[in-house]
Amino acid sequence: MPRFGRIALAGRPNAGKSSLLNAILGTHLSLVSPKAQATRLPVSGILSDADSQIVFIDLPGLLEPAYLLQTRMRQLALGGLRTADVVLFLHPAPEAPAPPLAQLIPDAPPFTADVITVYTKGDLVTAGRRQELEATGAVTSVTSQRSIDALVVRLRAGLRPGEFQFPADDLATQPMKFFVTEYLREAAFDALEDELPYAFIAEVDEYREERKPVYIRATLYVERESQKGIVIGHRGATLRKIGTHARVRLEALLGEQVYLETWVKVLPGWRRSAAALARFGFPVTADEGD
């Protein structure tokens, strides 16, 4: 009998959730940034072997929302906890011990998943400290394949019987267009400073996979006219850098060449607009008045 499970990666912003997802999958699927709150929408990655399939769900970080986008991010993170069989609660080893997960989510509706504490960034503490922490939870580091493998073995062993929900060779559940916008955002987090990456979002206008190279046209949105100039940069240098970063990631994921065309536009206040957020894939929940 095959085994199947959904495992959510939860924790505070910057705990290393997306990095761990990528290390488990051996692919740079989810965007990673040293800046907090880069992940806005859950990213699912699939790990299959001969007789088991795990869908890992990389969730937005658990934080106190300051504006509507962050409210949506928190709702998505809490929703992800509800649909998981197992929750990996990630906490950086240098900041151990982890508080109880319940402390981060006093507003969460009850969920039934088992919670496993995973200390991330194990390479940033001493071997002695790692051993101490291993007594209370898993310890991983993206620089140690052994620690990633050990975690996967443990998770596979805990899976319940169930049919595969996805083809065995699928890596992701979301369409390639989604990853175009994610990698453009990763590039923005890399190339832009301060508040700008947070005011940045991307939308795919055209995706023609029948063309060789694959032709993709995307619009990059910021909130103010002054931000537009910064995203474009001197003679378009910053925009080129953003496009190249995203294109290289996409080509690695697709295994073929991509021609990525980008335009920059202003969409004032999109982070606080329910209509704009719905358009960018952040669902409006029923219990909300706006």
Ligand SMILES: Nc1nc2c(ncn2[C@@H]2O[C@H](COP(=O)(O)OP(=O)(O)O)[C@@H](O)[C@H]2O)c(=O)[nH]1
């Ligand atoms: N030293 C070290 N840094 C890590 C590790 N995992 C993640 N990071 C870094 O921590 C930062 C946040 O990682 P990210 O995966 O985006 O965190 P998320 O916000 O929880 O998804 C990035 O700069 C990563 O490179 C690790 O195992 N060791």
Ligand SMILES: [Mg+2]
């Ligand atoms: Mg992340």
